Amino acid sequence: MSYRVQYSNEARVALRALEKAGMARLQEYRQAMEQIARKPYDFGKPVDGINDKRRAAVAGTVTIYWISQSVLTVSVVTIVHTA
Numbered sequence: 001m002s003y004r005v006q007y008s009n010e011a012r013v014a015l016r017a018l019e020k021a022g023m024a025r026l027q028e029y030r031q032a033m034e035q036i037a038r039k040p041y042d043f044g045k046p047v048d049g050i051n052d053k054r055r056a057a058v059a060g061t062v063t064i065y066w067i068s069q070s071v072l073t074v075s076v077v078t079i080v081h082t083a
Contacts, residue, residue, distance in 0.1 A: 014079035029059040
């Protein structure tokens with residue numbers, strides 16, 4: 001079972017910046033998010049003790065996402081570039 005990945009407006013802006021850094025890096029990010037979408041609880045660590053809110057290092061970024069089990073969605077809310 002795989003979750004659908006969706007991005008907040010803030011995350012979309014960060015993705016555009018990632019694209020400017022290079023298409024290879026954007027592709028690496030998207031591939032990593034596909035892996036996370038397959039098993040979102042296997043990646044990252046809970047934020048503020050909330051198991052459905054997670055922080056993970058993804059392709060040179062710190063990505064914060066929410067997991068919604070009822071609609072099988074991973075919602076990326078924040079992407080911070082680290083490299």
